[in-house]
Amino acid sequence: MGKTLAEKVWDEHVVRTADGEPDLLYIDLHLIHEVTSPQAFDGLRLAGRTVRRPDLTLATEDHNVPTLDWDKPIADPVSRTQVETLRRNAEEFGVRLHPLGDVEQGIVHVVGPQLGLTQPGMTIVCGDSHTSTHGAFGAIAFGIGTSEVEHVLATQTLMQARPKTMAVTVNGSLPPGVTAKDLVLTLITHTGTGGGQGYIVEYRGPAIEELSMEGRMTVCNMSIEWGAKAGLVAPDQTTFDYLEGRPEAPKGADWDAAVAHWKTLVTDDDARFDEEIVLDASTMTPFVTWGTNPGQGVPLGGAVPDPESFEEQQDRVAAEKALEYMGLEAGTPMRDIKVDTVFVGSCTNGRIEDLRLAADIIKGHKVDKDTRLLVVPGSVRVRMQAEDEGLDVIFKEAGAEWRGAGCSMCLGMNPDQLTPGERSASTSNRNFEGRQGKGGRTHLVSVPVAAATAVRGTLSSPADLVATGSEA
Amino acid sequence: MDKFTTHTGVAMPLKRSNVDTDQIIPAVYLKRVTRTGFEDGLFAAWRNDPDFVLNRPEYAAASVLVAGPDFGTGSSREHAVWALQNYGFKVVISSRFADIFRGNSGKSGLLAAQVDEKVVQRLWDHLDDHPGATVTVDLESRTVKAGDGPDAIEDSFDIDDYTRWRLLEGLDDIGITLGHDDVIAAFEASRPSWKPATL
Ligand code: SF4
Numbered sequence: 001m002g003k004t005l006a007e008k009v010w011d012e013h014v015v016r017t018a019d020g021e022p023d024l025l026y027i028d029l030h031l032i033h034e035v036t037s038p039q040a041f042d043g044l045r046l047a048g049r050t051v052r053r054p055d056l057t058l059a060t061e062d063h064n065v066p067t068l069d070w071d072k073p074i075a076d077p078v079s080r081t082q083v084e085t086l087r088r089n090a091e092e093f094g095v096r097l098h099p100l101g102d103v104e105q106g107i108v109h110v111v112g113p114q115l116g117l118t119q120p121g122m123t124i125v126c127g128d129s130h131t132s133t134h135g136a137f138g139a140i141a142f143g144i145g146t147s148e149v150e151h152v153l154a155t156q157t158l159m160q161a162r163p164k165t166m167a168v169t170v171n172g173s174l175p176p177g178v179t180a181k182d183l184v185l186t187l188i189t190h191t192g193t194g195g196g197q198g199y200i201v202e203y204r205g206p207a208i209e210e211l212s213m214e215g216r217m218t219v220c221n222m223s224i225e226w227g228a229k230a231g232l233v234a235p236d237q238t239t240f241d242y243l244e245g246r247p248e249a250p251k252g253a254d255w256d257a258a259v260a261h262w263k264t265l266v267t268d269d270d271a272r273f274d275e276e277i278v279l280d281a282s283t284m285t286p287f288v289t290w291g292t293n294p295g296q297g298v299p300l301g302g303a304v305p306d307p308e309s310f311e312e313q314q315d316r317v318a319a320e321k322a323l324e325y326m327g328l329e330a331g332t333p334m335r336d337i338k339v340d341t342v343f344v345g346s347c348t349n350g351r352i353e354d355l356r357l358a359a360d361i362i363k364g365h366k367v368d369k370d371t372r373l374l375v376v377p378g379s380v381r382v383r384m385q386a387e388d389e390g391l392d393v394i395f396k397e398a399g400a401e402w403r404g405a406g407c408s409m410c411l412g413m414n415p416d417q418l419t420p421g422e423r424s425a426s427t428s429n430r431n432f433e434g435r436q437g438k439g440g441r442t443h444l445v446s447v448p449v450a451a452a453t454a455v456r457g458t459l460s461s462p463a464d465l466v467a468t469g470s471e472a
Numbered sequence: 473m474d475k476f477t478t479h480t481g482v483a484m485p486l487k488r489s490n491v492d493t494d495q496i497i498p499a500v501y502l503k504r505v506t507r508t509g510f511e512d513g514l515f516a517a518w519r520n521d522p523d524f525v526l527n528r529p530e531y532a533a534a535s536v537l538v539a540g541p542d543f544g545t546g547s548s549r550e551h552a553v554w555a556l557q558n559y560g561f562k563v564v565i566s567s568r569f570a571d572i573f574r575g576n577s578g579k580s581g582l583l584a585a586q587v588d589e590k591v592v593q594r595l596w597d598h599l600d601d602h603p604g605a606t607v608t609v610d611l612e613s614r615t616v617k618a619g620d621g622p623d624a625i626e627d628s629f630d631i632d633d634y635t636r637w638r639l640l641e642g643l644d645d646i647g648i649t650l651g652h653d654d655v656i657a658a659f660e661a662s663r664p665s666w667k668p669a670t671l
Contacts (some may be wrong), residue, residue: 015652015655015656015659016652016655024649024652024655024656026656026659026660026663028667028668029668029670038504038505038506039505039506039507039550042505042506042507042508043507046507046508047473047644047646049646054670054671055669055670055671056669056670057670058670078503081503081505082505085505094671096670096671116668117668117670119667119668122667122668145548145550146550147550147576147579147645150646151645151646151649154646154649154650155646155649155650155656156656156660157649157656159645159649248668248669248670249668250666250668254665254666255666257664257666258664258666261664
C-alpha cells in the first residue's frame with residue numbers, strides 16, 4: 001500500500017523507533033520567540049547543556065513588540081523582560097535572532113516562509129500553536145510546549161507518537177471574492193473545534209491547488225482551530241515558484257536536487273487516510289464568526305443564530321454564553337452588526353498578498369468615521385514591500401493606521417488591545433473571550449470583508465461597497 | 473536531573489481535595505522567565521491565612537506533601553511542578569493525581585506517589601499526632617513509611633515502571649534522548665546537504 005504525504009515526511013525523519021515508545025523524530029527547523037522560550041533556555045543552563053544545532057534554530061521577537069514607537073524601549077516591564085531575555089539567550093547560546101528594528105523581524109510564521117527557510121518535506125516546530133502555517137509548503141509543522149522546546153534545543157529531536165491522517169478534499173473553485181480564510185472558517189464550522197483532534201490533515205483537491213502560497217498558509221494556519229495536530233498541502237509548481245530565489249532557498253545544483261525530491265512528496269494513489277472530509281468550494285461565500293470560538297460562524301449573508309436551533313445541549317449552552325459575551329441578539333443580520341475596530345494582520349492574514357487585497361478594496365474610499373482600521377504587516381519585509389508598492393499611502397489616505405510589524409491585535413499581550421465591550425472585525429485566527437484584550441468582542445473575517453467593513457462600519461463584503469456607491 | 477532512590481523528609485498534610493494548578497500557583501505568578509523562583513507563588517491564595525499549614529513553623533522544612541485526592545487538576549502549566557520543587561518539595565503523596573500533573577512531575581523529577589486513600593488518612597492522623605514528623609518514601613521498594621513501633625505505617629505506592637526507572641536513573645526526557653546520541657549523529661550525517669540552515 002502507498003503512503004500519504006504526511007507519512008512520507010514523517011518516515012523520513014524517524015531517528016529511532018522502539019516498541020511501546022513514541023518515535024524519535026528529527027527536527028529540521030526550530031523557530032523561537034520570546035514568550036515560550038525563556039524557561040527552556042533556563043532549563044538548559046541549569047543542566048549545563050547547550051543548543052545542539054543553533055544552525056537549525058531561528059528566533060524572532062513578535063508577540064510582545066509594540067507596533068508604534070518600536071525604536072523606543074518597550075514600555076511594559078513584563079514584555080520588556082521577555083524580549084531582553086530572548087536577546088540574552090540568543091547571544092549566550094549562539095542562536096540567530098531578528099530583534100525589533102531588524103529588517104527580518106516579524107511574526108515567526110511570516111518570517112520563516114519569506115526567508116525561504118520553510119521548505120517542502122521538512123519537520124518544523126515552534127513553541128506556538130500556529131506553527132501549522134508552515135504546512136502549506138508540504139512540511140510537517142506543529143506547535144510544542146516549553147519542555148519540548150528545551151528538548152529540541154538540546155537534542156534537535158522530539159519524542160512523538162505517530163498521528164492519524166485525514167484528507168480534506170475541496171472540490172470546485174472558490175467564487176470571486178471568496179478567499180482561503182472563508183474556506184477554512186467554513187470548514188471549522190462544519191467540523192467543530194475538535195474535529196481534527198489527533199490528525200495530521202492534508203488539504204487537497206482543485207480548490208486548494210488553485211490557492212496561492214499565502215492562501216494555503218491561511219488554511220494551514222487555522223488547522224489548530226479545529227483541533228488538528230498539523231495541516232499540510234502537497235508541494236507543486238506554485239510552491240517551487242514561491243521559493244525559488246528566496247534568501248535561504250537552495251541554489252544551483254542544490255535547487256535541482258531539492259526540487260527532484262520535493263516532487264516525490266505527494267500522497268500515493270493507493271494510500272489510505274484514516275478519515276476523509278469532502279467540501280465543495282463553489283458553494284462557499286464570505287464567512288464570519290458570531291461567537292467566541294472559531295467554529296461559531298455563519299455566511300456573512302446570514303444572521304446571528306438562535307441558540308435553540310442547535311441540536312446538542314452543550315452547543316446551545318455555548319451559543320447562549322457566546323451571545324451574551326458578544327452582546328448580540330439572535331436573528332440580527334450579520335450585516336447589521338456595527339464594528340468599532342478593524343484589524344488587518346496576524347500570521348493568518350498579514351502577508352503582502354493580504355495587504356494588496358485590502359488596499360485594492362480600500363482604494364478611493366474612506367474608513368467609516370466611527371470605525372478605526374489598523375493595518376499591521378506581518379513582518380518588516382512585508383511592510384517595506386507594501387511601502388514600495390505605495391500600499392501604505394492608500395491606507396493612510398483612507399484614514400487607516402499603518403503600523404510596524406508584529407502579532408499586534410491578534411492577542412492582548414502588546415499595547416494593541418481592544419477595550420472592554422469594543423467590537424472588532426479581525427483577520428486573525430482566534431475569537432476567544434478576551435483574546436484581543438479584556439472584554440473585547442471579536443468577529444473573525446477575511447481580508448476583503450475586513451476592508452469593506454472598515455469603509456461601511458458594519459460587517460460588509462466588497463460587493464456592498466459597489467451597491468451603496470460609497471466611493472469617495 | 474538528580475537520581476531519586478529514597479527520600480526522608482518532613483511531611484506536610486494538605487487536607488484538601490481537587491487542588492488544581494491555579495491553586496498551586498495562580499496565573500499572576502507565571503511571568504518569570506526562569507525555571508526557579510516560583511516558590512513565592514506556591515499556594516499563594518492560602519498563604520495569606522496565618523493558620524495555613526505552610527505558614528506553621530514545624531513545616532518550614534517540609535519536603536513531602538501529603539494531599540487529598542485529585543491533586544493537580546486544571547491548567548497544564550508546568551509551573552505548578554516547578555513551584556513545588558522550588559519550595560523544596562521532593563514528593564507529593566495523594567490517592568489520585570491529574571494526568572498532566574503526573575506527567576509534568578515525572579518530567580521534572582518530582583515524585584508523584586499514588587497511595588490508597590486509607591494510607592493518606594493514616595498519614596494525616598500520624599502527622600496530627602506528631603507535627604513535623606518525617607515520612608520516608610523508597611522508590612526502589614515503592615513504599616512509604618512513617619513512625620515506628622506498633623503504630624508504624626508502611627504501605628506501597630503506585631508509579632508506572634517507565635517513570636520509576638527514569639527517576640531512579642536520574643534521567644529526564646532530554647537525558648534519555650541524549651543517550652541515543654550515536655543514532656542522532658548518524659541520522660544527521662545522512663541529511664541532504666541542501667536542507668536549509670540559519671547560520
Ligand atoms: S499573529 Fe497571533 S496567532 Fe500568529 S503567532 Fe502571533 S499571536 Fe500567535
